[in-house]
Amino acid sequence: MMKINLLETSSAEWLEVLQRCRHDSHHMPGWLRAAQHEGSGKAFAVHAMDGGHELFVPLLNRDINGEDWDASSPYGFAGPLVSDDAPDSFVDTALSAALELLRGRGCVSCFIRLNPIVNAPWRSAVGTLIDHGMTISIDLSKSEAEHWHDTSHGHRLEISKAMRAGVTVRLDETLATLPHFIRLYNASMDRLRASDYYFFDDAYHYTLAQELGDRLRLFVAEEDGVIIGGATVTVSDGTGILQGHLMGIDARYRHRQPSKIMLHAIRQWGREQGHRYYHLGGGLGGSAEDSLFRFKRGFSPDTHAFRTQRVVVDPARYLALCGGTPSVLEDLSGFFPAYRR
Numbered sequence: 001m002m003k004i005n006l007l008e009t010s011s012a013e014w015l016e017v018l019q020r021c022r023h024d025s026h027h028m029p030g031w032l033r034a035a036q037h038e039g040s041g042k043a044f045a046v047h048a049m050d051g052g053h054e055l056f057v058p059l060l061n062r063d064i065n066g067e068d069w070d071a072s073s074p075y076g077f078a079g080p081l082v083s084d085d086a087p088d089s090f091v092d093t094a095l096s097a098a099l100e101l102l103r104g105r106g107c108v109s110c111f112i113r114l115n116p117i118v119n120a121p122w123r124s125a126v127g128t129l130i131d132h133g134m135t136i137s138i139d140l141s142k143s144e145a146e147h148w149h150d151t152s153h154g155h156r157l158e159i160s161k162a163m164r165a166g167v168t169v170r171l172d173e174t175l176a177t178l179p180h181f182i183r184l185y186n187a188s189m190d191r192l193r194a195s196d197y198y199f200f201d202d203a204y205h206y207t208l209a210q211e212l213g214d215r216l217r218l219f220v221a222e223e224d225g226v227i228i229g230g231a232t233v234t235v236s237d238g239t240g241i242l243q244g245h246l247m248g249i250d251a252r253y254r255h256r257q258p259s260k261i262m263l264h265a266i267r268q269w270g271r272e273q274g275h276r277y278y279h280l281g282g283g284l285g286g287s288a289e290d291s292l293f294r295f296k297r298g299f300s301p302d303t304h305a306f307r308t309q310r311v312v313v314d315p316a317r318y319l320a321l322c323g324g325t326p327s328v329l330e331d332l333s334g335f336f337p338a339y340r341r
Contacts, residue, residue: 002097007045009033014045017056021083024118024241025234026076030211032058035074038204043074046102048094053086055094057112064108068317070337071102071110075197076243077279079115079122088123095126103313108321109337110311116304117241117277127311128332134303135282136296140240140270147267152298158257159264165223167256169265172218175209181218181230185248216245219266221258226250229258233266233278240276242266263299282306310336 007014009029018027025031032043041060048055058078059071073079082091099110114122116135138147148156172178182205189198209216212234221229229249233242244266249258263280270278280300283293310332312318321339322328328338335341 002050004048021081025236026078034208037207046098053090054083056081073113077115079119107313108317112309114307132306136280138278138300155298162261188248228253231262242278
């Protein structure tokens with residue numbers, strides 16, 4: 001018999017599920033709490049069990065109008081988790097039952113970002129699955145020589161040049177340089193004219209550091225004692241996934257290519273630590289032609305599909321919130337949910 005619970009991030013059961021299911025750092029309760037602190041919504045997870053099979057979906061409850069609300073994955077890749085031996089039929093049955101419970105509590109729609117690695121085999125007929133292009137990861141089981149071979153000629157030249165100039169990269173175990181990193185990251189986003197989606201207040205960074213502990217790692221690139229770049233990664237020890245999170249560089253040292261030497265150093269660290277993947281993410285908008293994707297592709301040939309799953313949980317309320325235009329229910333491939341456009 002299907003049993004469905006809604007879990008708070010403080011629930012011991014949340015961590016127990018993660019012990020049983022292959023997961024990523026983005027499924028940790030601390031990741032969700034940081035997103036909640038940043039104002040993205042109230043964190044919770046829906047957990048469905050039937051016999052020995054289970055489905056677990058971390059989400060944020062986002063208010064719409066004081067009565068209705070919708071559910072969304074947090075920033076990152078906190079896709080659904082399912083027990084290894086669960087049959088395909090269980091996934092849709094459990095997800096449908098879970099969403100029906102949410103509908104009864106006022107949920108109008110659900111937007112899920114699938115994890116490109118953990119959810120690679122994910123198949124579901126609930127709602128609509130949208131393909132957003134490819135992401136890049138580095139296989140950390142490869143040797144140092146194989147990694148260098150996978151690195152593009154241009155990247156190799158620039159990494160070697162930075163090393164000869166005395167640029168070094170170190171792991172900041174104490175996060176003493178976090179304030180400096182935050183300034184570099186914000187300045188980088190300003191230069192790129194990034195959307196608000198890529199900006200976080202200072203409290204978010206400190207909350208994430210406190211919540212994740214040693215699952216958040218900060219690397220800094222330095223030249224002659226000056227910090228010229230910084231990058232954060234999250235670590236999932238159980239499944240060996242490093243997730244590239246945020247990166248910022250000092251524009252005055254762009255000629256040193258700190259981003260390239262930091263990625264090179266982080267993959268070396270991940271390899272030495274025995275991790276399995278270093279996930280770099282994709283390009284802007286999922287494009288394989290944009291410069292960010294090409295930059296990442298210069299470190300590895302390994303790609304993963306990035307997909308989202310969109311579900312209209314309460315069609316009548318969704319239609320009303322969208323102004324009563326029936327066509328919004330027919331095609332969910334555009335901006336979703338449409339009433340938040």
